[in-house]
Amino acid sequence: MISISSLTVRFGGVVPIDDLNLTLDVGVNGLIGPNGAGKTTFFNVLTGFVKPVQGTVTAFGDDLLAMPHFRRIRWGLRRTFQTEQAVAELTVLENVLTVLEHSGGAKSSRRRDVVDAVEFVGLGDSLQRPVGALGAAERRLVEVARAVVGSPRLVLLDEPAAGLPDEETAALAQVIKEIPARTGALTILVDHDMALVNETCAHVAVLDFGHIIASGPTADVLNDARVMAAYLGEDIDV
Amino acid sequence: MSQTADVRLPSLLTAATPQRMIALVVVLAIALFGIPAILSTFWMKIMFEMAAYSLVTLGLGLLVGRVGIYSLCQIPLVAAGAWFSLRVHFLFDESVPFPILLLITGVLTGVLGIIIGLPALRLSGLYLALVTLMAAGAITLLLVSVKFPNGGGGFWGFDTRSASGFNSVPRPGIATGDIAFYRYTVVVVALMFLLAAWHIAGKPGRAWASLRQAEVTAISAGVNTTLYKLWAFALSAAIAGVAGGIIAAGNGVTTNQFPVEQSILLLAVVLLGGAYSLWGAIVAAFFLRVFPQLLDKQLGLPVELLTVLFGVGVLFTLMLQPKGVVQDLTNLGRLIGVKTGMIKPPVAPVVASAAVETAPVAEQVPS
Incomplete structure (x- = not known):
């Protein structure tokens, strides 16, 4: 379980996350909201790229914010990015191995762990291919393989389906759904594709202007009037 | 997964393909035996400089x-390496064996490299290059002031009474002659290249590749960015320091031998030769030490023309062949190999579907 309490981030006069309180359980959790709602900033806080001015993040009993960023990866934090960041000049195998060897995975089982992660995302035949030679969907899957290798405890997926066609997104959804069962990790999915969120997430939280405006079972949240208003805007009398 | 998939974890051993091993053996054979057999004393001196550089x-x-870090402090680090080798040599009453002396020199210069690399933790790009250039200026000024050790006392080890403006470390007993020491240098160079290849093929190389793509990429992989940036500076400086020690034993050193501006020329030739390949370092060294002599001695052109030629070369490299001249040479070698039947023609790569990359963002909620 991850528990976020009174989390606040300020960039000068801008407050992208304002006194955020949220508790999430193991499984795939959706975090949705309009652009600028603070979703990626929230991920950046968890990853260690952004330091909050106040608040705590307790994940599986550990104070996440007290760890330097590289220690968070060893602890079990994994992250993908809106603009995918798999290393183009390295092979698929090397990309996944890099995460494993820097996250403290056991040396004796490294090869098996890397191959398992790559096969899990369906890229077993591309182990030795440079990531720069792969298509966009495959590069996204490499990022997911990097996220699930070893012993992840908290997996953050930042718009993994951005730019993918429907059939690729459907395949990605199957992989994302299986992450908790395979790894036992608490997974947080940020995406604007509501079909993907609906397909993969049991629970959803909605962020708007740095506040959680709704949280709960996916179907309930997606039909919440406040959520629809945040996404689609409210009718106003002119 | 296909049954034939190579699932070996990458290492120096997996990187040592038969083609690479053959190329290594051929180059070493030419360097150790071919070149000394055909070149004059003058050109052997130039080849020694090429090997050291x-x-x-x-x-x-x-x-x-x-790593994607631009440093303009490499030439003063060579001078620092020469200084350390002389200082350690005189400190222990000229009793330190040459290999140990090179090892100590490498470690000490590596530590200096870490100090110079500290700003890299906060700066990057042009700003970092400027800071390293300032550090280069500081080292050069210090060297002009304290001079190379000549057996004097104190920390600096310089005695004005026996100043000659020229200092050298004795060559190892097994390589006192010019050709023997050139061969000794080639072996040291080969070992240093192996050390670099071992790093590149291993955990540090993957961490550096992540850093070069983007710092967030490295951080999200769990790379300790501070450690690996400083590690890169240390290794780079240590290798330059070893070069300094070799030059101190090979030709001797003087205080005005390592001007700061040569660091800029060095960056140009590294880009020109090919910064992304180990072989590129040899091509770059050719441009740095042999090409000027060819220009001067063979063509009778002024050496000053080099700056213009390197400038044009870097421009064309950046525009047409970012991987440098070494990639052109590799392509030429492959072409000759295919034409002569020594190499199989390359199989056309599977092109990733353009439709995937340019697909419309379907059913996405607009901002």
Whole structure:
């Protein structure tokens, strides 16, 4: 379980996350909201790229914010990015191995762990291919393989389906759904594709202007009037 | 997964393909036996310089090509290496065996490299290059002031009474002659290249590749960015320091031998030769030490023309062949190999579907 309490981030006069309180359980959790709602900033806080001015993040009993960023990866934090960041000049195998060897995975089982992660995302035949030679969907899957290798405890997926066609997104959804069962990790999915969120997430939280405006079972949240208003805007009398 | 998939974890052993091993053996054979057999004394001196400076270009190539860090302090680090080797030599009453002396020199210069690399933790790009240039100026000024050790006392080890403006470390007993010491240098250079290759093929190389793509990429992989940036600076400086020690034993050193501006020329030739390949370091060293002599002695052209030629070369490299001249040479070699039947024609790569990359964002909620 991850528990976020009174989390606040300020960039000068801008407050992208304002006194955020949220508790999430193991499984795939959706975090949705309009652009600028603070979703990626929230991920950046968890990853260690952004330091909050106040608040705590307790994940599986550990104070996440007290760890330097590289220690968070060893602890079990994994992250993908809106603009995918798999290393183009390295092979698929090397990309996944890099995460494993820097996250403290056991040396004796490294090869098996890397191959398992790559096969899990369906890229077993591309182990030795440079990531720069792969298509966009495959590069996204490499990022997911990097996220699930070893012993992840908290997996953050930042718009993994951005730019993918429907059939690729459907395949990605199957992989994302299986992450908790395979790894036992608490997974947080940020995406604007509501079909993907609906397909993969049991629970959803909605962020708007740095506040959680709704949280709960996916179907309930997606039909919440406040959520629809945040996404689609409210009718106003002119 | 296909049954034939190679699932070996990458290492120096997996990187040692038969083609690479053959190329290594051929180059070493030419360097050790072919070149001394055909070149005059003058050109052997130039080849020794090329061998020694291939370490300098290797060190900078590691920083630029592998980590994406631009440093303009490499030449003063060579001078620092020469200074350390002389200081340690005189400190222990001229009793330290040459290999140990080189090892100590490498470690000490590596520590100096870490100090110079500290700003890299906060700066990057042009700003970092400027800071390293300032550090280069500081080292050069210090060297002009304290001079190379000549057996004097105190920390600096310089005695004005016996100042000659020229200092050298004795060559090892097994390589006192010019050709023997050239061969000794080639072996040291080969070992240093192996050290670099071992790093590149291993955990540090993957961490550096992540850093070069983007710092967030490295951080999200769990890479300790501070450690690996400083590690790169240390390794690069250590290799330059070893070059300094070799030059101190090979030709001797004087205080005005390592001007700061040569660091800029060095960066140009590293880019020109090919910063992304170990072989590129050798091509760069050729441009740095042999090409000027060819220009002067064979063509009778002024050496000053080099700056213009290198400038044009770097421009064309950046525009047409970012991987440098070494890639052109590799392509030429492959072409000759295919034409002569020694190499199988390459199989056309599977092109990733353009439709995937340019697909419309379907059913996405607009901002």
